[in-house]
Amino acid sequence: xxxxxxxxxxxxxxxxxxxxxxxxxxxxxxxxxxxxxxxxxxxxxxxxxxxxxxxxxxxxxxxxxxxxxxxxxxxxxxxxxxxxxxxxxxxxxxxxxxxxxxxxxxxxxxxxxxxxxxxxxxxxxxxxxxxxxxxxxxxxxxxxxxxxxxxxxxxxxxxxxxxxxxxxxxxxxxxxxxxxxxxxxxxxxxxxxxxxxxxxxxxxxxxxxxxxxxxxxxxxxxxxxxxxxxxxxxxxxxxxxxxxxxxxxxxxxxxxxxxxxxxxxxxxxxxxxxxxxxxxxxxxxxxxxxxxxxxxxxxxxxxxxxxxxxxxxxxxxxxxxxxxxxxxxxxxxxxxxxxxxxxxxxxxxxxxxxxxxxxxxxxxxxxxxxxxxxxxxxxxxxxxxxxxxxxxxxxxxxxxxxxxxxxxxxxxxxxxxxxxxxxxxxxxxxxxxxxxxxxxxxxxxxxxxxxxxxxxxxxxxxxxxxxxxxxxxxxxxx
Amino acid sequence: xxxxxxxxxxxxxxxxxxxxxxxxxxxxxxxxxxxxxxxxxxxxxxxxxxxxxxxxxxxxxxxxxxxxxxxxxxxxxxxxxxxxxxxxxxxxxxxxxxxxxxxxxxxxxxxxxxxxxxxxxxxxxxxxxxxxxxxxxxxxxxxxxxxxxxxxxxxxxxxxxxxxxxxxxxxxxxxxxxxxxxxxxxxxxxxxxxxxxxxxxxxxxxxxxxxxxxxxxxxxxxxxxxxxxxxxxxxxxxxxxxxxxxxxxxxxxxxxxxxxxxxxxxxxxxxxxxxxxxxxxxxxxxxxxxxxxxxxxxxxxxxxxxxxxxxxxxxxxxxxxxxxxxxxxxxxxxxxxxxxxxxxxxxxxxxxxxxxxxxxxxxxxxxxxxxxxxxxxxxxxxxxxxxxxxxxxxxxxxxxxxxxxxxxxxxxxxxxxxxxxxxxxxxxxxxxxxxxxxxxxxxxxxxxxxxxxxxxxxxxxxxxxxxxxxxxxxxxxx
Numbered sequence: 010x011x012x013x014x015x016x017x018x019x020x021x022x023x024x025x026x027x028x029x030x031x032x033x034x035x036x037x038x039x040x041x042x043x044x045x046x047x048x049x050x051x052x053x054x055x056x057x058x059x060x061x062x063x064x065x066x067x068x069x070x071x072x073x074x075x076x077x078x079x080x081x082x083x084x085x086x087x088x089x090x091x092x093x094x095x096x097x098x099x100x101x102x103x104x105x106x107x108x109x110x111x112x113x114x115x116x117x118x119x120x121x122x123x124x125x126x127x128x129x130x131x132x133x134x135x136x137x138x139x140x141x142x143x144x145x146x147x148x149x150x151x152x153x154x155x156x157x158x159x160x161x162x163x164x165x166x167x168x169x170x171x172x173x174x175x176x177x178x179x180x181x182x183x184x185x186x187x188x189x190x191x192x193x194x195x196x197x198x199x200x201x202x203x204x205x206x207x208x209x210x211x212x213x214x215x216x217x218x219x220x221x222x223x224x225x226x227x228x229x230x231x232x233x234x235x236x237x238x239x240x241x242x243x244x245x246x247x248x249x250x251x252x253x254x255x256x257x258x259x260x261x262x263x264x265x266x267x268x269x270x271x272x273x274x275x276x277x278x279x280x281x282x283x284x285x286x287x288x289x290x291x292x293x294x295x296x297x298x299x300x301x302x303x304x305x306x307x308x309x310x311x312x313x314x315x316x317x318x319x320x321x322x323x324x325x326x327x328x329x330x331x332x333x334x335x336x337x338x339x340x341x342x343x344x345x346x347x348x349x350x351x352x353x354x355x356x357x358x359x360x361x362x363x364x365x366x367x368x369x370x371x372x373x374x375x376x377x378x379x380x381x382x383x384x385x386x387x388x389x390x391x392x393x394x395x396x397x398x399x400x401x402x403x404x405x406x407x408x409x410x411x412x413x414x415x416x417x418x419x420x421x422x423x424x425x426x427x428x429x430x431x432x433x434x435x436x437x438x439x440x441x442x443x444x445x446x447x448x449x450x451x452x453x454x455x456x457x458x459x460x461x462x463x464x465x466x467x468x469x470x471x472x473x474x475x476x477x478x479x480x481x482x483x484x485x486x487x
Numbered sequence: 488x489x490x491x492x493x494x495x496x497x498x499x500x501x502x503x504x505x506x507x508x509x510x511x512x513x514x515x516x517x518x519x520x521x522x523x524x525x526x527x528x529x530x531x532x533x534x535x536x537x538x539x540x541x542x543x544x545x546x547x548x549x550x551x552x553x554x555x556x557x558x559x560x561x562x563x564x565x566x567x568x569x570x571x572x573x574x575x576x577x578x579x580x581x582x583x584x585x586x587x588x589x590x591x592x593x594x595x596x597x598x599x600x601x602x603x604x605x606x607x608x609x610x611x612x613x614x615x616x617x618x619x620x621x622x623x624x625x626x627x628x629x630x631x632x633x634x635x636x637x638x639x640x641x642x643x644x645x646x647x648x649x650x651x652x653x654x655x656x657x658x659x660x661x662x663x664x665x666x667x668x669x670x671x672x673x674x675x676x677x678x679x680x681x682x683x684x685x686x687x688x689x690x691x692x693x694x695x696x697x698x699x700x701x702x703x704x705x706x707x708x709x710x711x712x713x714x715x716x717x718x719x720x721x722x723x724x725x726x727x728x729x730x731x732x733x734x735x736x737x738x739x740x741x742x743x744x745x746x747x748x749x750x751x752x753x754x755x756x757x758x759x760x761x762x763x764x765x766x767x768x769x770x771x772x773x774x775x776x777x778x779x780x781x782x783x784x785x786x787x788x789x790x791x792x793x794x795x796x797x798x799x800x801x802x803x804x805x806x807x808x809x810x811x812x813x814x815x816x817x818x819x820x821x822x823x824x825x826x827x828x829x830x831x832x833x834x835x836x837x838x839x840x841x842x843x844x845x846x847x848x849x850x851x852x853x854x855x856x857x858x859x860x861x862x863x864x865x866x867x868x869x870x871x872x873x874x875x876x877x878x879x880x881x882x883x884x885x886x887x888x889x890x891x892x893x894x895x896x897x898x899x900x901x902x903x904x905x906x907x908x909x910x911x912x913x914x915x916x917x918x919x920x921x922x923x924x925x926x927x928x929x930x931x932x933x934x935x936x937x938x939x940x941x942x943x944x945x946x947x948x949x950x951x952x953x954x955x956x957x958x959x960x961x962x963x964x965x
Contacts, residue, residue, distance in 0.1 A: 254723075257732070265759040265760050274747060384893070391895065416869050417869065
């Protein structure tokens, strides 16, 4: 029994109690009817405690992180055109890109396998799914992460050489980022479906939608994506799981030029209606915009800032600005949220997709305060949206100068995840995400929130400590 | 000196103190460093105190108000087409409609006079502004409120016979409501400008925009405006002073059909770009949608619910469901907010326009919690947006079943202003509004918040009491 005595002579007002660490204190107070604010904090893992201490004291790390986050927040990505994956991504026949960290066929989950088969059917239309599966099993097709070619892909994220891709260019660094065009809802490749209707739609995207948008951009000139995202944040999008405003603003910007540029009114109308029929169309622009912004911070030595978070449906992986191309991984989590009618948790695949690039640059779960309506997709109350954003300031290095939250008096969204701060607080990034069915071809079964595995952040810090030992002012060997 | 003693044996936690009426108590507590929540409540005007008491006890009034607000909230207005004012509003040559309650030329403010001259130039192009002014001064042209013809007009709200009007029809009652097409920003008739460019734009609206939209609607069929408004509320609009989402959703819905229906791609592109260039385009659809919804409650005997609030730039006027076509008026207030660069308060005209129909049906100031970004237009902090909405539940009869606030866990917006509740609480409706320059032709000089005059509500309740004396179960003659 814990007795709380209040020294009235020095305390004005009711004391407010925050509890930390093990639950015993919190529970005991609760039994006495005393309100507490339990914190998320847990002690950092023992094996990296010393490294975390050194990082906290290092002026080199602090300065590197400042540089890294400034690189993210000063990017100005523009949609400049449409390319073909074979040329834009130097993607050779027989190689397939996928979301998340590297993975081989034998470890791939249902939706990723389905999407790979679908993409292979596009590239090798004279072969059957059984034949193509055999090629994957035999290792005759190569797999590589989208991130390794400057691209990002939602859900399974599979890209094959013939696919058209958005080309996004950062005005500041000149870097380019790429993403396929969003296929719409229902049975689609990115959720692992590969039926004839899925392939037919992909062929239409290649033969009609992509050239029409390309010609449209020839008339409009580059589209300033961060300006559009900043506006969408004032219109209820958090730009990962809710993209209705972004898609509407894009149509508003492209609409008339699309009709002026298209081969015919009916072709333009088909393209306009296809985009208007899919609120997530804009996600495939926010993602490569996020990619080029995050890539601007790649290679900043000594930085513990995260430049990529991505899931392949089996594993979650992250990369740090200061540790090159190395991935740090842990098991993909299971999103918690709302499942569509007719589906149960048994139908859900573990977390999948490169769309966590949005959270990496201060959007998605980090911008939930902009999107109270998101709770209709992911469950919870409006309060959850604000709380999620607020908590992310504790693991980020800065506030985004363009992504501002009207409901928080125009405070910038939290941006620049510091893996060291994540490990110190055990507070994990909040991710909004779609939930894929675990069987190939089922499609989306829901949407929800998911936390990346802490172990990936711990591995990253552990590695960072090893490679940098002795490199800083404070002697790390002590 | 007021001493506050806390009986700790029966009070748990810090007492929270609400102060009411005169400021003395509140000030005294503040001097002692004690936090208070001052309420807006003031005692009701003495001359209607008895009437207010009788209304509060009357089951007839309660039941009538229930009927009246149910009529507002069950309306389903659709945009069905475009008409011409002469036919749709039975508007004869030489008659001009205006915003607000009835007014004559000699009382009209600068922007209203400017708009009347502009509309007269449209109708009588062979006459000069000086000649036309003389006709108005001599009473040779007739003036009538938009509301008297089933129409509503933003700002000066001037309608002349040749102008095209949106035709909005309520699916439930079959009632129709009308509004001109929004002219855009800058120098426009509704702010009292009548230069050649203003007239030329109005002629283009008549000859090109209106027929194109009309043909477009022939392909799309009726547009469900309340569904679109409900969606815009999830996208940061409060649908009076912020209409960016509504305008975007409208373009998304009409876009392809506009190109299919237009005479040419270039004409459709001009129309699309004109709409896309003006975030307020959708306001002129929300207004007639609100009008038919409010009109559904007109004529409910014994109801103290407000069915119209409107300002002519000189006077504010309101109508009650239970008192027929009679207007109750008071002086137009001066909006407080943000003035555009180069303008001072001296340049501002008193409050003008029928756009308060939005507040009448649970939008605008009543839905501010949906639009935290509105504070960039009207001043204040994000908190003001939520507080404004919350306070309006105190003077309204219900919550709107379609207009829901994501940030308040999908609570419906406050709807159905009860003039008796306004008088009892002295809490006035919150109105978001544009600010017109007081000189004809200056245009918009800012935006802000304004309160209607309490005296109009008091007059309404006074009149309601007089005409209904003895009519209710509880004998009012006591």
